[in-house]
Amino acid sequence: MYTFSNRLRITSFILMIVGVLGIGYGFLSAPSTIEEAKAIVASTQAHHAGGHEQAHDSAAHHENTTAQTDAHADDHAAHDAHTLSKLQNRPWSAFLIAAFFFFMLSVGALVFYAVQHVAQAGWSPVLFRIMEGVTAYLVPGAIILYVFYVLTAGFHMNHMYIWMDSDIMAADKILQLKSGYLNIPFFLIRSLLFLGGWCFYRYYVVKQSRLQDEAEDYTPYKKIFKSSVFFLLFFFVTESVMAWDWFMGLEPHWYSTLFAWYIFASMFVSGVTVIAMVLVYLKSKGLVDFVNDSHLHDLGKYIFGLSIFWSYLWFGQFMLIWYANIPEESAYFMTRVEHYGIVFFGMLVLNFVFPFLMLMNTDFKRRGWFIIMTGVVVLIGHYMDVFQWVMPSTVGELWSFGIPEISSVLFFLGLFIFVTFNAIAKMPSLLEKRNPLIEESKHFHY
Amino acid sequence: MASKVIQALYNDDDILMSAVKRVRDAHHHIDEVYTPFPVHGLDKAMGLAPTRLAICSFLYGCVGLAVAIAMMNFIMIEDWPQNIGGKPSFSFIENSPAFIPIMFEMTVFFAAHLMVITFYMRSKLWPFKEAENPDIRTTDDHFLMEIVLNNNEEELTKLLVDTGAVEVKVSEKH
Numbered sequence: 001m002y003t004f005s006n007r008l009r010i011t012s013f014i015l016m017i018v019g020v021l022g023i024g025y026g027f028l029s030a031p032s033t034i035e036e037a038k039a040i041v042a043s044t045q046a047h048h049a050g051g052h053e054q055a056h057d058s059a060a061h062h063e064n065t066t067a068q069t070d071a072h073a074d075d076h077a078a079h080d081a082h083t084l085s086k087l088q089n090r091p092w093s094a095f096l097i098a099a100f101f102f103f104m105l106s107v108g109a110l111v112f113y114a115v116q117h118v119a120q121a122g123w124s125p126v127l128f129r130i131m132e133g134v135t136a137y138l139v140p141g142a143i144i145l146y147v148f149y150v151l152t153a154g155f156h157m158n159h160m161y162i163w164m165d166s167d168i169m170a171a172d173k174i175l176q177l178k179s180g181y182l183n184i185p186f187f188l189i190r191s192l193l194f195l196g197g198w199c200f201y202r203y204y205v206v207k208q209s210r211l212q213d214e215a216e217d218y219t220p221y222k223k224i225f226k227s228s229v230f231f232l233l234f235f236f237v238t239e240s241v242m243a244w245d246w247f248m249g250l251e252p253h254w255y256s257t258l259f260a261w262y263i264f265a266s267m268f269v270s271g272v273t274v275i276a277m278v279l280v281y282l283k284s285k286g287l288v289d290f291v292n293d294s295h296l297h298d299l300g301k302y303i304f305g306l307s308i309f310w311s312y313l314w315f316g317q318f319m320l321i322w323y324a325n326i327p328e329e330s331a332y333f334m335t336r337v338e339h340y341g342i343v344f345f346g347m348l349v350l351n352f353v354f355p356f357l358m359l360m361n362t363d364f365k366r367r368g369w370f371i372i373m374t375g376v377v378v379l380i381g382h383y384m385d386v387f388q389w390v391m392p393s394t395v396g397e398l399w400s401f402g403i404p405e406i407s408s409v410l411f412f413l414g415l416f417i418f419v420t421f422n423a424i425a426k427m428p429s430l431l432e433k434r435n436p437l438i439e440e441s442k443h444f445h446y
Numbered sequence: 447m448a449s450k451v452i453q454a455l456y457n458d459d460d461i462l463m464s465a466v467k468r469v470r471d472a473h474h475h476i477d478e479v480y481t482p483f484p485v486h487g488l489d490k491a492m493g494l495a496p497t498r499l500a501i502c503s504f505l506y507g508c509v510g511l512a513v514a515i516a517m518m519n520f521i522m523i524e525d526w527p528q529n530i531g532g533k534p535s536f537s538f539i540e541n542s543p544a545f546i547p548i549m550f551e552m553t554v555f556f557a558a559h560l561m562v563i564t565f566y567m568r569s570k571l572w573p574f575k576e577a578e579n580p581d582i583r584t585t586d587d588h589f590l591m592e593i594v595l596n597n598n599e600e601e602l603t604k605l606l607v608d609t610g611a612v613e614v615k616v617s618e619k620h
Contacts, residue, residue: 319543325532360504 002287004425008417015414022407026091029403037084041398085159089394091404092158096148098408100246101270101386102416103141105379108271109134110202111235112302117205117228123298125441126290129430130279132209134271136423137416138202142195149191149246153184160394163252175252182252190245194238201231213433221436239264250393254332256321262313263389269306269351270382272299273375278420280368288430293366294446300365300374304355307378311352336388339397343388350381383409451477451619452602453580454611456589459485465591465609466491472605478592480584499568503561510556514549580617588612594619 031037113131116124151157153164162168163175163182175182205224212220240260248259276299282288283296321329336344358374359365391399424430432438456462462485469476476492489496519538522545527535534540566572584590591611593602599616606614 315543315546319546322543362500
């Protein structure tokens, strides 16, 4: 039985308040006119004058060539409007990145939970209550994301998804060919369907898991098993749709077949990492003495293996496009390599090299502080991953990492901590009573 | 004198495990245990040191990675930097995505094969090697514990029979 410690509750509230203030500041400081946008671009360029010499050169070159044409005034107006919409996108993008990042932690944990049930794993039932706690963020996270998409698609409050703009759609033949899929009502219906489906599964299994505690037979357990099988089928279809809608849709002229699995790998590894970190925290409080270091070892192996799986998919996608270098495909990576080099390649160090070297040793995987340290690095790495799914497509080369981004992370971090530990505190016990595999799990030893 | 050994045969791995623990508690040195299949936890019960084969494997993997990098850097970048289908061969890093599949495979190849060879050498296994099997039944359904004798045949025989051995015999060490 866990009681929500006051210190943690206050920390989460402070994070949320600071985050809300920062998010508000981000929206207020976004430019509303072209003049303001120009001033922001000018001040950041003056700031980084040294590093942007090349950019200046190419800009000057660009102006020389366009000056020879009659249409150069139109070009400039279009360029300015483009700059303005990019800068206006920044607080929205920062919000989406953090909102999705924390949402994907709970989705990843939910899939892991379902997989453990379907596989009838003998080692993990002692961790089910912790997983249920981590997935508690699913519902608030889904509501926030859905509201965000209603504001984006229904009320056109930002320019993140260019296909949602009817003027652009009217002038773009390629997008018109995709309008059977990329249209606003269908988009919102799809999002509602998969978010609703995931939340419903979570509600259903947690309810059955409580019923199993009090049951005389194993009917709830069998229901959990069956619903998990169908959830996984449903999930892997809808997860692909989610990846196409929310992230590939940011770049509607580009497509990649691998993209949805790549995004899933990120979700899965960060979900498992959070389960391990919450476990280490609760164990440090002495609340889960039935969990031994073999359980932690298994979670460490999952973080290790799934980090490599993520790297494999990242490389599979990058290398195929780099190798063939078909312009319509490589445009996606051009922005990322040119303007986001530190994020794009830095995350490889955090998501692959670091966990690979740290978690290779068996003894290290059994140490709580080692899991926490690697987990923090892996989570920062996957935040960077989400960052480079969104930012290059919406803000482009005008990105920076400042108050809007940090405060969005703080807000959702606070909310995640609050929801997760509140849910764990409300559980009748941290150990399932009548799970048929619970005895085996308690004596699990590797 | 130390050329004689006492051999105790068991027909159950649980009995073998408890026998190993009792013999160790009585401070006799177990020379060898022969089993038809891996008995989980036997190495810990016997007090064997953990294997360092994984560390070897990691180092071999590093060698494989270095070989792959050195080889491709020399061939593709330094020796003959040809333009093949527009791939940038100006520096190793520029063309590195194309090299990574080979770097990966070479790492795995070296790590796996050299580790297996190390295993064969350390456990003295090779073709035409004469089998060191004290009793042919140990490859089928019997477990055999072997202890070096130090003029304590009677005491050891009693202890081993006590632990549930189905057969105890003294033989020359080979």
